[in-house]
Amino acid sequence: MEGFAPELAIVTHGGGKKLEEPLAVRPTSETIIGYMWSKWIRSYRDLPQLLNQWGNVVRWELRTKLFLRTLEFYWQEGHTAHATREEAEEETMRMLRVYEDFAVNEAAIPVIPGRKSESEKFAGAVTTYTIEAMMGDKRALQAGTSHFLGQNFAKAFDIKYLDRNNQLQYVWTTSWGLSTRFIGAIIMVHGDDQGLVLPPRLAPIHxxxxxxxxxxxxxxxxxxxxxxxxxxxxxxxxxxxxxxxxxxxxxxxxxxxxxxxxxxxxxxxxxxxxxxxxxxxxxxxxxxxxxxxxxxxxxxxxxxxxxxxxxxLDEIHESMYAKAKAFLEANIHEPETYEELKEIVRDGWALAWWCGNEACEDRIKEDTKATNRCLPLEQPGGEGRCVVCGERATVKAIFARAY
RNA sequence: CGGGGCGUAGCUCAGCCCGGAGAGAGCGCACGGUUCGGGUCCGUGAGGUCGGCGGUUCAAAUCCGCCCGCCCCGACCA
Missing domain, CATH: 3.40.50.800 (Anticodon-binding domain)
Structure with a gap:
């Protein structure tokens, strides 16, 4: 949880007195869930576990943005614990697809599902998956995330169970969340100069x-x-x-x-x-x-x-989705050279070969403010040369300015 | 915390550079009439410590200093 340290809010006073032990306001609930699981889970018969909650969390952002980045936000967060790695990985992907389905079929927002790079992933995760959406100003927004946490939290919180062979094992966990930020996405993807344009299936008034x-x-x-x-x-x-x-x-x-x-x-x-x-x-x-x-x-x-x-209403939904999808596709370009990438990310997304090195991500960020949004699950295959350093690359990544 | 910008009517702002008569506009609000198939139109009217404090000056919304608040950019990050 060290990755979260800078953005923790700490309560030092309560009841008019200074607290003997300061309280951290949760930035996410892995620690609470992990603590309880360590008490609840004893046997393979207790697995898998799924906990879902809606709750407020606080992260001490230095700079906030209405809807998209607020000090406190309300979200849905789910947590699962599994006996096997495979089952946990499967759950991680299943939830990513649930979020994608929600974005596409409820909110009429096209998204790119992908994997986060090491530097962009959730601090406590082995792998972080995301759905990235393009706002009306062509900036990217991480609209939902699903994490494969491996045994990181199991080891940190001592969450163990006895398997069928009476062997003590660590569980494998996942977590995933979608927040009020998504409301901002709906506004920024569909809205026009006349105001809101709400997707029919989510509109309070049809x-x-x-x-x-x-x-x-x-x-x-x-x-x-x-x-x-x-x-x-x-x-x-x-x-x-x-x-x-x-x-x-x-x-x-x-x-x-x-x-x-x-x-x-x-x-x-x-x-x-x-x-x-x-x-x-x-x-x-x-x-x-x-x-x-x-x-x-x-x-x-x-x-x-x-x-x-x-x-x-269905026609409106389809039409809104098609329009947003066309906008997304019209603004993703595939640069061959670094110069092209720099030009593209000024006003769009760049889908480019990337060697996997953080140094190349950093270079792009320094030069253009664009960050590595994700490695799309859907890859062209084959291989190419990293758009920054020219080394061999086997994946393409999306680079864009983001909220 | 660093860089930039802005505080004038309920809201959005003009006026400030180059000090000078009763401080303005649009929207909103009240009243009267008119209109009602795309934010009706006309008229009348109410409404302001010009962010605060201090200074310069015969005279300050306007010039100077300090303070307060907000916005944008950067560092952090979903």
Whole structure:
């Protein structure tokens, strides 16, 4: 845990008195979990173990960034202990894929799964895996991590079990986490100049009904129709197995135009406009947040709406993912020379042959501020020459400026 | 902690370099009218210790010094 020493917050006073023994505020929970496991685990029959928790942790960052790097953050962290190395490694990869699946299929964020280099990995890990995402400004963000901890923590906390042959063995452990930082990723990947653009599957409100009227007569009938529509959609429409999250904006004294902009700012994926013309035609106008103006509008019959909305939400999800994916791919380049790399990382990611030496990572960082984000799991194969030193290289790494 | 920048109305800022009459704009807010299918428009009005303290001067938002706060860059890091 020495790697964490500089970023520990230490409590020296409590209850109005100086503490006899200072308390470290946890930067992650391996030590707590490890301590308990050393008491709980006695036999191979106790394995494997899986503990998951949501909790706040504190790391004394010298420089913070809203959402992306805060002194205190809330996260999900999981810990497992296994009898064999293979099982622990399998779990590490399984969770990496869970995070990747969440990013892609819930948040519509494309990511590059990969392994961290020695200098970039978690201090207590044997191997650290990451999903790296590209923000709208082309900087990289580590959006989730999964660690194979080997027997490091088992040895540090004396976590041993008796195997089938009555032999005392150390366990193999893993840990993995995803934090509120991910909210920052959603904002920075999808957001535009009008405000938030929320991926449909995570949006607190799927669709908002905006009633439109001119005269008092219209107001009465439109509002009544809007309320009925709201009720019907809530009761009848399901998206991904759950009731549609639909909201009726019946606020008075605000113009429709104001409401349109207001909900766009808040990133609601679908707006349902209901005005006199729509009502007379027994229809509504749908507008999707990810496509501005007329391009994102369509007229749908009231009768077809229940069927249309879930499909539209899926279409928005796919479209948002495709757009982010295209952006990611358009901004990853493969430099042949160091000069090319330096140019690329000014405004994009470089996927380049790397010999594995920290000295070459350091050189890049000094020259360009770009760091080694990961060694993608998906490799081109073959071998090449390190983009920095020219020595033989068997892997390509992603170098980019990161948050 | 080092380098740079900024503190003027609820918010975003202009004015400061080159001191001078009642300290301004847009947004927001209140009231009246108008409008309502893309942030309506017009009018009237309320609202300010010009970050704080001290100095220079006949006169300071403006010049000088110190202090406080915030932002950006660097060192740390998910």
């Amino acid at each position: 669709a908002v009904i905006v009633p439109i009227w001119k005269s008092d007569d219209d107001e009465a009938r439109i509002l009544e129709a809007a309320r009925q529509l709201h009720q019907r959609l809530k009761e009848e429409v399901r998206y991904r197995g759950e009731p549609l999250r639909v909201h009726l904006d019946d606020r008075d004294h605000l113009t429709p135009g104001f409401k349109f902009n207001d909900w766009e700012l808040r990133g609601v994926p679908v707006r349902i406009e209901l005005g006199p013309k729509d009502l007379d035609a027994h229809a509504v106008t749908l507008a999707r947040r990810d496509k501005p103006g007329k391009e994102g509008k369509e007229t749908v019959s009231m009768d077809a709406l229940a069927e249309r909305l879930p499909r539209l």
